[in-house]
Amino acid sequence: MEVTYKVHREDSQNGGESSFSTYQVDLPEDATVLDGLQKIRDEQDDTLAFRASCCQGTCGECAVRINYKAQFTCTTRIADVTKKGPEILCAPVRNIPVIKDLVFDMDRFTWDKMAAMKPWMEPDDEFAPTENLVPESEMAEVRKTMTCYQCGLCDEGCAVLPVDFDFLGPGAMVKGYRFVMDPRETGPRQEERLAVVEQPKGLWDCVHCYEANGKCARGLEPSSKIMEMRDVSFKHGIKNEKVARHHNSFINSVKQTGWLDERKLVMETEGLTNIGGLMKLLPTAVRAMTRGKMPGRHEKRPGADQIKRIIEKAEESK
């Protein structure tokens, strides 16, 4: 089967613009995209750089954007990506600095951010001398996240990373989850674990856009894991002060009136004694006022008492 590879070329260490190289390759029907790249390197162009290791879809090394969709080259068959035409476009996954061609910077992309999650167990001493059995029911979901490939496909689709590369990203958050939820790390240890994921550029910088759920190569639902950790953080008390003020104000206004008092929310989030912060809001408030957009008096809703009763009861059970 004759296919055309159009491959992104770039050598960031030696400068120079990025470009594309085109190769004609003859491959068997059942060849993978990786087979093609290897054939190109063997027979046509030994300067082409790409990464692969296990060649069986378990290491996550070979992630490439194939026809605009990030996937593993070693498990993607050429027949599946050439249904609409014989061209196979290979580009590096997004959101990550490229080192050369299809090879991206794993240090900055994955390892630094994973390391920020302190990915090792630190059980309390009291557990050390004996065996510490944990129930499977509590371990099951945690164990699942241990199977993360650390391939970065989830980060590839992230909405925050393109505007803030320092965001730790869903991949690292999944690693954080693995420890936050580990039953051997609950109790006081869970506090510390939460502090790790709640560090600046961590848990609260996620926009819960749920992109990562659709991208994960392992079906680990990274976005849902982030939201689960937020629920846990809420139980312990949110550590980011501004976010905590925001959440508390939000919940209080629903509790008191049945619905959200936006004006109060904005001010209480800034902090009522934070004059500088409040002043910063002024231009937006003035603009809203002149356009007749400023919410009017915030009236209590019918049903508010029932809503309050329900929320208070739910809070008690936390």
Add this chain to the structure above:
Amino acid sequence: MKYAFYPGCVAKGGCPELYTAAVKVAEKLDIELEEMADVACTGAGCMPTQLSDPINARTFAKAEQMGLPIMTICSTCQGVFSQANHRLQDTDYREEINREYLAEEGLSYQGTTEVKHMLWVLFEDLGVEKLKSLIQRPLDGLKVSPFYGCFLRRPGPIMVPTKEVGGRRGYLEDLTRLLGAENVDISGKTKCCGFPVLTANEESSLGMVAKHAGESKQNGADCMVTPCPLCHLNLDGNQPRAESLKGEKINLPIVHLPQLLGLALGFDADEMQLGKHIVSTKAVNDKVDMLT
């Protein structure tokens, strides 16, 4: 066609123009709305599910009592509702919530309430033919960038659960075309608007505003259309701040879905309250005026 209407907090607060436009447009489309007045905010992803699931179950139970499906006009409300309703399909969980929280008020949720965003109602209940027949002023020449944001699209298995509703992935483009306007594509049309991270990381949030609105402007759009008032609050309300952050002028009007629809149904800019936006919609008004 009748719905239990759930406008959400923002349409009753920071985006009153959305409420007005939606109500007017629904009337014109023969969509009867009975507003749910005594139900809670969805929690908007700001309340932990442990608190928001019970109050949302209460809302669903109320709609069940009314014997009506719910119609929302906010993607965030829709997203939170859909996810909650999905969890509440688990009988044990639902029964626990009924017992613990709803029984005292004599309510019980049976899991049958359907919740639909207005955009879905247009295509799945009203139908394209009916919609076409009501268009009085095709928006010829108006260049519109559809902006979905997150919640009408993801999580996929919940928001676009079956093949039958697979069209949900393209409703905004379909609608824009149907109304006679031209689609202007941007790469981030299904990405986040940045609103949810405004508290934790303002720069990141405003960066997203600049990215999407800027790209749309660059691609020649007259305006963006969004089904979500929270996207609107950020893309419109915070556009001036995003401009100062980036040091560049964008000046792109952002219209709510019912407003765009309303213009094609023959309402004028005042009736759709386009004057209530932070970024002036003059460019849109002028083009639409020329059509009449």
